[in-house]
Amino acid sequence: MESTRSQHDGRRYAWRDLLQRWSDEWLDPVLHEQERAEPFPDEVREARWLGAAGATGEELGALERRLGTALPRSYREFLLTSNGWLNTTHGIDRILPVQEIGWARDLDPELITGWTGGPTDTAPRVSDARYFVYGEAQDSAALRPEYLPHTLTISHTADATDVYHLNPCVVTADREWEAWYLAHWLPGAVRYPSFWDLMKDAYESFRDEQ
Numbered sequence: 001m002e003s004t005r006s007q008h009d010g011r012r013y014a015w016r017d018l019l020q021r022w023s024d025e026w027l028d029p030v031l032h033e034q035e036r037a038e039p040f041p042d043e044v045r046e047a048r049w050l051g052a053a054g055a056t057g058e059e060l061g062a063l064e065r066r067l068g069t070a071l072p073r074s075y076r077e078f079l080l081t082s083n084g085w086l087n088t089t090h091g092i093d094r095i096l097p098v099q100e101i102g103w104a105r106d107l108d109p110e111l112i113t114g115w116t117g118g119p120t121d122t123a124p125r126v127s128d129a130r131y132f133v134y135g136e137a138q139d140s141a142a143l144r145p146e147y148l149p150h151t152l153t154i155s156h157t158a159d160a161t162d163v164y165h166l167n168p169c170v171v172t173a174d175r176e177w178e179a180w181y182l183a184h185w186l187p188g189a190v191r192y193p194s195f196w197d198l199m200k201d202a203y204e205s206f207r208d209e210q
Contacts, residue, residue, distance in 0.1 A: 015081040051082030074196035091162035105149040143188035
């Protein structure tokens with residue numbers, strides 16, 4: 001996992017650098033802004049920043065108490081850098097601020113039912129050999145829908161077809177949660193070992209759209 005550690009605040013992930021590059025490229029009118037359904041607000045263009053001020057420690061503490069769990073480090077550091085975010089790619093409208101984050105079973109029960117088939121679903125479980133594959137060799141259909149009710153919904157798109165989830169049912173050795181990208185054009189989800197890995201890949205996909 002690529003990471004960096006600030007000498008000043010102890011943060012491991014280079015969110016500010018990544019998000020600033022992302023903002024600058026989204027806001028380049030030659031490359032992208034004219035392709036967006038609506039122009040970015042004036043204050044966003046003037047600030048050259050698609051996010052917000054970072055969440056406070058108190059806000060994150062309140063979120064973790066509401067959820068009943070500690071957040072994985074890469075996602076926590078993202079929220080400390082920017083409490084929410086506008087478009088990552090054309091498929092994701094917003095990454096949610098702390099006030100709107102919640103469990104998928106509460107925010108989108110219809111999505112859960114659509115994937116799990118309800119409480120009587122008896123589909124065979126995907127094997128570890130198929131499931132624990134990341135990168136280009138991954139089969140997006142190798143999803144475990146039984147995890148979905150326990151995932152954290154962290155993004156919003158108006159037509160609800162593309163969404164990011166964090167999955168606490170799969171935790172890496174350094175306590176990162178698996179991250180999912182569910183999309184209308186996928187037979188399942190593209191999964192990553194962490195939110196940081198998901199966002200790096202989303203940035204590369206965004207750049208490929210230019």
